[in-house]
Amino acid sequence: MATTEPASADRYHHGNLRAALLDSALEVLCEKGVAGFSMREAARRAGVSQSAPKHHFGDTRGLLGALATRAYRRLCDQVEAVELVGRDVRERIAALSAEYVAFARDNRALFDLMWRTSQFDFNDPDLIEQKHRALRALDRGLRGQDAQLPDGANPARVSSHAVWSLVHGYTILALEGAIDGDTSDPLTSDLLPAMLQLLDVSQTACDEPR
Amino acid sequence: MATTEPASADRYHHGNLRAALLDSALEVLCEKGVAGFSMREAARRAGVSQSAPKHHFGDTRGLLGALATRAYRRLCDQVEAVELVGRDVRERIAALSAEYVAFARDNRALFDLMWRTSQFDFNDPDLIEQKHRALRALDRGLRGQDAQLPDGANPARVSSHAVWSLVHGYTILALEGAIDGDTSDPLTSDLLPAMLQLLDVSQTACDEPR
DNA sequence: CTCGAATCTTGACGCTGAGCAGTTTACAGC
DNA sequence: GCTGTAAACTGCTCAGCGTCAAGATTCGAG
Secondary structure (H helix, E strand, O other), X not given: XXXXXXXXXXXXXXXXXXXXXXXXXXXXXXXHOOOOOOHHHHHHHHOOOOOHHHHHHOOHHHHHHHHHHHHHHHHXXXXXXXXXXXXXXXXXXXXXXXXXXXXXXXXXXXXXXXOOHHHOOOOOHHHHXXXXXXXXXXXXXOOOOOOOOOOOOHHHHHXXXXXXXXXXXXXXXXXXXXXXXXXXXXOOOOHHHHHHHHEOOXXXXXXXXX | OOOOOOOOOOXXXXXXXXXXXXXXHHHHHXXXXXXXXXXXXXXXHHOOOOOHHHHHHOOHHHHHHHHHHHHHHHHHHHHHHHHHHOOOHHHHHHHHHHHHHHHHHHOHXXXXXXXXXXXXXXXXXXXXHHHHHHHHHHHHHOOOOOOOOOOOOHHHHHHHHHHHHHHHHHHHHHHOOOOOOOOOOOOOOOHHHHHHHHEOOOOOOOOOOO
16 A cells, blocks of 8 residues: 555554555545545545545645546556557557547546546646646647647647547447447447548648638 | 416425426536535525425435436437438538537536436436437437438448547537637537548448458 | 654534435315 | 325434644654
8 A cells, every 4th residue: 555654553644645545545436436536535544534635635626636637647658658659640549549448448437537627626737737748648649640740730630639539529428328339348349440440530631621 | 487386485385396496406506517516505596495305306316317317308409400400411410510519518517417327327217218319319410421221220320429429529628628629619610620521421431340 | 852844633513415204285085 | 075195395313524723743954
């Protein structure tokens, strides 16, 4: 549980409470979902009093924010790991999409939390940075063939946003059961690849925006 | 407020409490969001005791479920209204997409609720029916040129699911601020149409599912 | 060693959802 | 018109929640 210290049970100062609380909070979040989350429960599982989290996270929103920060970091890491492997555009996009869906499936409550910005506030600079880092990594990885274009270039942006929107929408709808996709293994499920095939990522589009 | 009866303030039996509670609950939901929703508050605004809702909705999940049912019905009605007008495939899809985004923008808390199935249970047959009705209407409207195909036909399904996924994903990401799209007027904003243009809804796809 | 700052506990307040007993009303049968 | 039963609603109670204030304990710089 504790990362560095054994933290013998009866010490007044925990030593590594912030990390321990994040762990127990994640546990609670996964079990009970965003709606059923409770800060007291997280504190209880970390073996500290109910108001111990206050000093580290302020309030519940702060704790959830810290959890979301960690989630963005992990997603970004996984995305970046994939990105390096693939070479061909379609192949890379397919791999990234599968990774995205897999992340959502394996960290469902966390994935839920990430796109519910009303649950936490964005005063924490670390949160902002990690979120932007993840978004940039996704945008970079999901671009079409003109991936080398400077950041402001429109067509590539449209393309990556389209792919991301499609994958994100599919992820949610499939997990919610609105679409009959097989989320248990998005790699072998053929619905997402078939849909991506409909997206012409090679064309630059925007010739006539209307 | 009350739909049929004036319900003079001091009557023991409200007369139309179920509808009144749905109204006040919607009001609370819009103001406080899904997370800050409170059944007591809804009862308070309807002018009845805290436990009055129990008889009509059971518990909070039941109330939220009833709210979601109404939301599905409204979405379906709006979708069906659009569907009849457009004739050309792309034109119809564009109109439907704009309608979808507009609905989400104008009923944000409600839209949030609709895709959070963990918040309510699906024992209510009315809820199930309205949701299926809405999904079928969307699927019908968002199909490509082969819209006449029987329901089991795969390619049309893939096409409509792709469009829906893209629009749904865009809606969420744009509303969450992750994408710089203009949700204030999805009709004139050019991001969504540009993305839809990338989706080749005319081709039947699925030639090689891999 | 000392003293301030950081960390954690205890106790309290008002809020929430939920269950239970009781009160008031509507209504069908006579 | 009367009565009994079911429906609709109230009031009370309980446990759990987030948050705050005050106090106890420990750390660490000087």
